Ligand code: SF4
């Protein structure tokens with residue numbers, strides 16, 4: 001099949017932050033030094049070439065952008081200053097926009113104003129909804145969130161938010177799967193998909209390939225942010241209103257950050273403290289790195305990178321303040337902080353997770369898993385002769 005070249009591709013990629021790829025003269029240094037590049041999936045030079053040649057279809061079906069963890073080794077060793085690590089980052093932004101069928105991701109990545117306005121609108125709507133729909137006689141003697149916003153109402157809102165987020169993330173991930181697998185999607189037997197499922201879980205939880213990079217601090221920071229965020233998300237999504245009732249099982253209705261103050265060593269507090277420490281340390285490290293431009297991965301920050309870190313830090317800081325105002329039993333302070341906290345947290349969850357930088361949490365392990373599925377399939381084909 002003839003491969004079509006898109007003469008406008010470089011221009012389009014520039015809208016996603018591409019700057020220096022034109023300088024590349026294909027010496028291959030970057031691919032040679034990349035600790036994650038393999039003979040089956042060589043990168044980043046290949047992707048730089050696809051960009052220069054306008055090979056959009058090739059980029060869409062490439063797993064390599066998701067196999068790169070942006071350690072920056074290739075950019076540090078590029079003799080032309082073509083910043084191949086940044087090209088891989090731009091590819092991830094571009095692919096995120098291509099997987100997204102709503103068009104939101106593209107708007108987020110190509111217009112900082114659009115992203116800021118969208119986040120602000122959702123935040124303001126959440127603030128208005130909490131202000132309009134609070135109980136008429138809240139407890140003003142003790143900090144009691146359930147007296148202002150009944151846990152059942154919060155639970156319904158929580159489920160609606162989780163459903164919206166999951167719907168968009170899953171439908172976009174399905175498009176990612178189709179792009180990566182192409183015709184192989186239905187050709188590969190199901191047992192191969194099942195046999196490789198552990199790769200998905202292991203790489204989601206440990207991101208152990210990142211540990212192969214020279215700068216292991218980047219891996220630790222990434223792992224802290226991912227595990228902290230996932231822990232916080234589970235605490236909030238599952239335990240926010242304490243309303244979980246596992247079908248057929250008796251389940252103590254414990255609630256995260258609501259009215260009950262648990263003993264210091266209660267799992268709810270220990271997990272909450274871990275999530276808080278992990279996010280705050282990881283996100284502050286990355287934020288300072290971006291401000292100082294201290295390493296190759298932090299040199300070319302895009303608007304979405306800042307938004308991701310700022311919303312994460314503000315959500316965490318307001319969460320910490322709520323925790324202390326609950327401990328000090330300050331009702332009005334707790335209620336106001338709770339509204340502000342959700343005005344940061346909800347836009348981050350419903351907009352940033354499916355349509356922006358957070359989406360890589362799903363795409364990266366899924367694509368790595370699919371490369372393993374393909375490898376297994378080709379191995380079987382070779383054995384069959
Ligand atoms: S990006 Fe730099 S290191 Fe990589 S092939 Fe091009 S010039 Fe060489």
Ligand code: SF4
Pocket residue numbers: 033034035036037043044067068069070071072073074075084085088213
């Ligand atoms: S940033 Fe690191 S992982 Fe990504 S292509 Fe460059 S060397 Fe490889």
